[in-house]
Amino acid sequence: MKLVSLFGNIAPSIDPLRQQAMARAYTPIIRTILVPGCAYYLFITFSHWRDETGLPLAILGSLSAFTAFCFYLLRQHVLTEQSTSLLRLELSGLLINLLLYTNVLVYLLINFEQSKLVYFAMLAVVFSTTAVTLRITLASVFLSLTTLYWFASSLSTELFDQYVSIGVATAFGSLAMATLLRKAILQQIDARLLADRLAAKARRLADTDMLTGVPNRRAIFEKIDYLVQQRRPFWMGIFDLDGFKAINDVYGHIVGDDLLCAVVNRASALNIEGATFGRIGGDEFVAIFTGQVDAKTAEHLGATVIDAISTPYPVDLLHLSIGASAGFSHFPSMGASGAQLYEKADYALFKAKTQTRGQCVLFDTAEDEEMKRAIEIERALREGDLEQELFLLYQPQYSPEQERVVGFEALARWQSPKLGLVRPDLFIRAAERAGHIRRVTNILFSKGLAEMAHWPTDISLSFNLSAQDISDRAFILSLLGQIMKSGIAPQRIEFEITETAVMTDLDTSSKLLEELQASGCRIALDDFGSGYSSFEYIDQLPLDKVKIDRSFVRKVAHSNTSREIVAGVIGLCRKLDLRCVLEGVETEAEMDILGKLQPDLIQGYLFGRPMSAEDARRKILEQDGAKPKLKPVPRSA
Template structure:
C-alpha cells in the first residue's frame, strides 16, 4: 500500500505527470489555510508562530509552486519519475509533521472560536491534501496518518464534547476519502496500464500498417511519409538527398515459371538483402509488386548515387534459391531524382524518379538512370501529348493504316495488319510509338482501342475478302474485362466473319498478368478469331508462353531481320523459329523486310509469310484496293510471270 511502482516505470511516470498538475494546488491550499489560521491568532499567539512561521511556509510553498509549474517532464524518464515520487513522499512527511506541530502549537492561544479554527484547519487541510495526492497513494496515506493520528489524540484528551464530535466526523470523512482515494488510485493504475496496452497495440498496428508483410521492409505508405519528412528536414537544413525507384528485372519470369509461391519466397529473400544496406541514411521500402523505393539522405552526389546503384545491382544479381533445386537470377533497373536539382516537392521527386525508371526500362534496362534535362523535356512533351489526347476528337483524328503480309510462295496477299495512326490538329502526325505508351500511362488506351476497333470493323469490307486482317491489342486491353466484353459485342453486331480477324498481342502484354491474358486470349479464340504473337523473340521468355497459349500465328521480330545479311547468328535463329512454328503447326510471319537481299535469304531459310517496306508501307484503307489492283507484290522481284491473287 505504501510502496512505489518500482516494477513499472511507465506507471511511475504517469503518476508523476498527474501529480505535477495537482501539487501546485496543494501548496496554494496550504498557504491560504496557514495564513487564515495565523490571522485568527495574530493578537494572542507569539509572533514566531503567527508571523515568522507563516512567512517561512509561504516562501517554501511559493518556491515549490514555481518549481512545479516550470518543470518539464519530457526529459524525465521512469527512473527519474521514481526519484521524484520518493522526494515527494519525503517532502510530504516533513511538511505534514511541521504543519501539524505548528497547528497544535497555536491551540492554547485564543478563545473557543480560535481553537475550533485549529481543528477545522487541520481537518480541511488533510482532506484537501488527500484529494491532491490521489495519484501518489503512499504520500497521501503517510500525510493522513501524520496529521490524523496526532489530531485525533490531541483533541480527544481535551474532553471537549464538541471537539470530540468534530474528531469523530473528521475520522469518518477521512476514512471514506481514503477508501475512495484507494479505489481511484487503483482505477488510475488500471487505466494507465490499459492505455499503455492500447498504445502498444496501436503502435503495433501502425507498424504493421507501414510494413510490407512479405519482405519486412517499410511499405508504400511509410515510404511516402518518410519522403515528406526527409524533404521537410532538407528544406530546413539546406541539405540534398536523392529518391530512387527500383524495378526488378525478370521477376515475372519466376512467377510464370515456378508459380507465385516461388515469387513470394524470392521477394522475402530480396527484402532480406535490401535490409542489409538500409540504415539511418538509406531508407528502403517495397512500393508494391516488384517495385521498391529508396531515399538516400544527405547526398545528391552522382558518384555516391551510382555507387549505391552498383551495390544494389550486385546484391540483386547474385542467385536466389527458390527451392532445393531451382536458382533464379534477376536484376534491377533504377531511376533517380535528386533534391533540389530535379524536384522541389515530394510528388515531383517521386514522379521524376519513376519517369527515369520508366525511361531506363524502355531504353537502358538493367541500368541506373538519373533524371536529366533531356528527360525533363520528354516529360513536358509527354504531358503536352497527353493533354492533346484528352482533348482530342478521337473519332475524327484517329485512323488506321494497313500494311500487307505477302505469301512469298504463292505470290498472294495473305493478310493485312491494321496500324494505329493519330493526326492531331495541334501537334500534327504523332507516331504510335510515342502516343500509345502515353495513352497507356494516362489510362486512355482502352477508349482508343474501342474507337480504332470500330473503324477496323468498318474497313474490313474494303480489304480483299480472302485476306485476314490483324488488329493490335495492348496489355491494358487484355487485362480489361470491360474492354474485351465491348469488343465481343461490337464484333457480334458488325456481321463480320470472325475468321477474318487476327488479334495481335506482344509478349510484353502477356507479362502484365499472364493468367488473365491467357483467359482473354482463349475467350477471343473461342469466338472464331485468330491470335498472333507479335514481336516474337524480342523478350526473354517467349518460348515459355508458346505452349501455354492458343496461338495461330507467330510474327518474328524485325530485330532479327535488320542484321540478317551481316550476322552469323540471326539466320540460324530465324531458321530455328521457322522450324518451331512448323512443328507447332502455327503460321510464321517475318517482319521488317526491306531489301530484296533480305527476302532472298529469308526464302532460303524457309520463310513463307513476309511483311515489310519492301512490299508496301502502311497505307490508308482507301488506297488498299488500288494497291492490290496495280501491284503484284513479288512480280518485279521474284516471279514476273505470276499475278497478285
C-alpha cells in the same frame, strides 16, 4: 501481499510508459489544486497580519506567504504539462504535503487550541487525494495522525480516546479514498495505454508490408515527405524485378511470395548505413539513402543492391534467378517534393528497363522537358476516353507474285482532345511506362478484329505487340479469346514483335509466342537488321515471317552492301520456309532493283500509305477489278 493487493503497488510502476501516463494524468490534478491553495494561503497571510503581532506574526505570516509562493512556483515552473516526470511529480506532492502540515503544526505550537487538532485529520484526508503514489500517501497520513496523537496525549483520557477514534476512522477513510481514487486513475491509465498500444500496432500494420515486413508504400512516402520538410538530402531509388512475373506465373504465388521475402532479406542483409528499404507494390521496391551521398556512391549502392538481388535463390528445392533494374533521383537537386522525386526516379527506371536492363540509372536533369512531356501524355492516357480516341490506320502489304494486296499492318494512332494527334512512339512508350499498354493493345486489337469482319477471308491483318504484352500469359490468352469470339480464322492474324520486345525475357516471350502460333496465329519479327542479334532470334523464336528493316531497303539503290544483305536475308528466309517482307519501299527505282531479288511481300508508300478503314475496304474492293499501274518485275523461273 494482501496489503499490496488491496492498495496497489506502494512503489511507482517500473514501466516507463505507465510512469509517463501517470504523470500525465496527475499533473493537471495537482496544478488545479495549487491555484486555490495559493489563494488560500495568501488569505491566511492577510489573516495573520490582522490577528497576530510580534514574533508569531513574523513566523506564521512568513510561513503562509512562503507556502503561497511555493505553490505558485510549482504550478508555473516545475509541474509543466510537457516535461513533468513521475519522480518530479512525487517529490512536488511530498513538498506540498509538508508545507500544509508545517503550517498547521507551527500554528498549533504557537496558538494551541484543542478544537483545531481536527485539522490534522482533515490534512490526512487531503493527503489521500493529493499524493501521487501510495507510499507518499501512507507517509503523509502517518505523519499527520501521529502528530494528532502527540498533541492529544496531553489532554484528558476521555478526549484522547475520542481523538484516537477520530484518527483510526480518518486513517481507514483516507486509505480507502486514496485506494479508490488511485485505482480509478490507474484503470484509466491502463485503458489509455492499451488504446495507445493498439493504435501503435494498427499504425505499424498500416505502415508495414504484410508479406515482407518492410515499410510499405504509405510509410516510405511519409518518410520521404518528412525528409523533404526537414530539408535533409537523400537519394530515392526504385527497384523493379526482372523476370519475376514469369516465375510467379509458372511456379505460383506461394513461390513468388517466398521469392519476394528472400529479395527483402538480401537487401536488408547488406546493412547499408542510413538506408531504408521498402516495398511499394508487386515486385517494385524503394530504397532511400540519406546523408551526403554523391551521385557516384548512389549509383554504386544501387548496383550493390542489384547484384545482391540477382544472385540465384534456393526456393523449395528450386534455384530461381531474377534480375533487377533501378532508377534514382536526388533531393533537393532533382525535385522539391516526394511526387517529383518519384516521377523522376520512375522515369530513370523506365530507361534502365528499356535501354540498360539490370543496371542502376540516375535521372538526368537534362531530360526534364522530355519527362514532363511523357508525364503529360500519361495523364492524358489515364483521363482520356481511349475507346473513342484510339484508332487504327492500315498499311497494305503487297504480293508481287499475286500482284495484289494480301494483308494490312494495323498502325496505332491516338487523337487526344488535349494534346492533339500524338506520335505512336511517344504514347506507346508512355503507356508502357504507366502500365496502360495492355488496355491500349486490347482496345486497338478489338477495333482491328471488328474491321476484319468486313474484309474477304484471304486478307490478313498484322498487329504489333509490346514487350509487356508478350510477357503476360493471361493477356495473351485474352487476345486469343477475342479471336475465338470474333469468328475470324486465327490464320488471318499475324502478331508482330521486335527484338527489343523479346530481349527483356526471351524464354517467357518464346513460350507465349509458341502458344499463339499453336492456336493458328502467325508470328512476324519486325525491324529485322536494326538490332545487334537478330539472327539469334530467328533461331530461338517461333517465327512465320521476317520484316527487313527499311534502313537497308532505302540503301539498295546506291549500296551494293545493302543490296547483298537484303538478297541474303531473302534467300535465308526462303530456305527456312519463312515469308519475307521488305519495309519502306517508296520509289520505282528501289522496286526495280528489289524486284530482281524476288521478294515475297512489299510494304511501303509505293504500294500504299497508312490509310483509314474506309480506304482500306475501298482498296480491297478495287484491286480485283483493276491491277495497279505499277507492275513489279515477276519472279524468274
